[in-house]
Amino acid sequence: MTVSIWQADGSQPVYETDLVVVGAGLVGCAAAFFAAQAGLHVTLTDMRDLGLGASSRNAGFMITGLDAYYHHAAERYGLPVVREIWALSRETHRLWREFIRAGGVPFHECGSLLLAESPAEARDLEQAARALAADRIDVEFLSRDPLGRGYYAALRQPWDAAVHPLKLAQAVFQASGAALIADNEVYALEQPDDETVRVHSRRYIFQARYAMLCTNAYSPQLDPYFAGKVIPTRAQCLVTAPLPNGPLLNTCGYSDYGYMYYRDTFDGRLLIGGGRKQNKLLEHDTTDDRITDPVQRVLEAYLRQRFPEVDAPIERRWAGIMGFSADGLPLVGTLPGRPRIGFAVGFHGHGLALGAATAERAVSLLLEGLHPGAVSAARFD
Numbered sequence: 001m002t003v004s005i006w007q008a009d010g011s012q013p014v015y016e017t018d019l020v021v022v023g024a025g026l027v028g029c030a031a032a033f034f035a036a037q038a039g040l041h042v043t044l045t046d047m048r049d050l051g052l053g054a055s056s057r058n059a060g061f062m063i064t065g066l067d068a069y070y071h072h073a074a075e076r077y078g079l080p081v082v083r084e085i086w087a088l089s090r091e092t093h094r095l096w097r098e099f100i101r102a103g104g105v106p107f108h109e110c111g112s113l114l115l116a117e118s119p120a121e122a123r124d125l126e127q128a129a130r131a132l133a134a135d136r137i138d139v140e141f142l143s144r145d146p147l148g149r150g151y152y153a154a155l156r157q158p159w160d161a162a163v164h165p166l167k168l169a170q171a172v173f174q175a176s177g178a179a180l181i182a183d184n185e186v187y188a189l190e191q192p193d194d195e196t197v198r199v200h201s202r203r204y205i206f207q208a209r210y211a212m213l214c215t216n217a218y219s220p221q222l223d224p225y226f227a228g229k230v231i232p233t234r235a236q237c238l239v240t241a242p243l244p245n246g247p248l249l250n251t252c253g254y255s256d257y258g259y260m261y262y263r264d265t266f267d268g269r270l271l272i273g274g275g276r277k278q279n280k281l282l283e284h285d286t287t288d289d290r291i292t293d294p295v296q297r298v299l300e301a302y303l304r305q306r307f308p309e310v311d312a313p314i315e316r317r318w319a320g321i322m323g324f325s326a327d328g329l330p331l332v333g334t335l336p337g338r339p340r341i342g343f344a345v346g347f348h349g350h351g352l353a354l355g356a357a358t359a360e361r362a363v364s365l366l367l368e369g370l371h372p373g374a375v376s377a378a379r380f381d
């Protein structure tokens with residue numbers, strides 16, 4: 001991003017802290033928590049406010065694993081990587097649950113259902129179930145549609161859950177004890193020597209021992225290192241008015257290989273998200289979080305097709321920006337030539353699945369030099 005001489009005339013006050021975390025979403029708050037646990041004075045800063053990026057615009061599904069079905073993920077990344085990421089996801093869910101309990105965050109242990117929209121997807125779900133079972137992961141394959149809505153098969157992951165994502169981000173922030181400076185865009189990052197970083201922002205020049213970028217989709221705008229590695233990708237949702245007969249699904253439903261998803265909200269509305277498959281070009285490489293008609297039409301058509309009994313009006317529609325990564329895995333590392341500036345970005349629409357434990361690895365790399373494993377950005381070197 002560029003900044004004019006009038007916006008940045010060098011007159012901003014210097015703000016001293018041990019670690020400045022750029023980006024106060026779920027991942028930034030988790031990174032702040034782990035760094036504070038290590039004894040650092042941590043300051044979070046955000047160009048908007050706490051959690052107002054993707055972290056408060058998502059569907060709140062805590063679904064274990066990656067976006068690809070297990071056997072497809074194994075073909076793509078190899079089984080050792082998939083096992084490692086699965087464990088990372090379980091650890092992330094364990095951590096979120098601790099924050100959820102401590103912060104009284106709305107949460108529903110409803111499990112998830114991966115549902116088949118076609119016979120081919122049903123076969124894929126069966127194969128995924130077999131691959132999971134071979135790894136002693138106890139899922140249930142259902143050859144009939146448990147919802148009675150015309151799906152071809154389903155895979156139940158009983159330990160998955162639905163959460164209020166913004167309240168979760170707030171709870172993690174509270175637990176971190178970090179300071180927050182909102183409405184403060186960061187536009188340049190420097191490491192002038194072996195001991196310090198300087199983070200230039202609209203309101204302050206942060207002088208710190210370390211910086212951590214948790215800017216997900218927006219990372220390429222902040223530093224060219226992320227160009228081509230993180231691709232901002234829009235995702236959209238709609239929600240109905242509260243349904244007269246209360247919650248409809250009691251699960252996190254996920255189908256068409258994750259292109260469609262649906263759940264009850266805590267006040268008994270039906271939320272539907274997705275609709276990107278038919279509109280990939282339109283939703284690709286943009287940080288503009290407005291809704292678009294073609295995607296909203298897909299979501300509405302889906303509502304009418306799969307949930308024909310719902311005649312409650314649609315009360316809200318929204319969009320958010322996901323940080324897709326070039327290969328589907330998150331990226332943890334430090335900037336080339338600036339080892340005191342770390343990052344945890346590229347959650348590929350799965351920050352609730354992978355965010356907390358990935359943030360922990362990013363902090364361990366930055367402070368202790370511990371290798372972050374399969375999420376290491378070194379794979380792009």
Ligand SMILES: Cc1cc2nc3c(=O)[nH]c(=O)nc-3n(C[C@H](O)[C@H](O)[C@H](O)COP(=O)(O)OP(=O)(O)OC[C@H]3O[C@@H](n4cnc5c(N)ncnc54)[C@H](O)[C@@H]3O)c2cc1C
Pocket residue numbers: 022023024025026027028045046047048049050051052053054055056057058059060061062063184185186187214215216217218219222234235236237273319320321322323345347348349350351352353354355
């Ligand atoms: C519609 C939608 C549905 C989704 N559904 C799910 C789901 O059900 N389950 C799931 O696991 N994931 C889902 N996701 C993805 C999930 O929301 C993200 O993976 C997660 O929120 C990533 O968290 P984050 O903290 O990395 O990113 P963000 O929450 O986007 O935080 C990044 C922050 O950085 C700030 N920032 C960026 N650049 C700068 C800068 N230069 N200076 C200062 N601040 C900056 C932004 O303002 C933002 O607050 C969904 C996403 C969307 C959009």
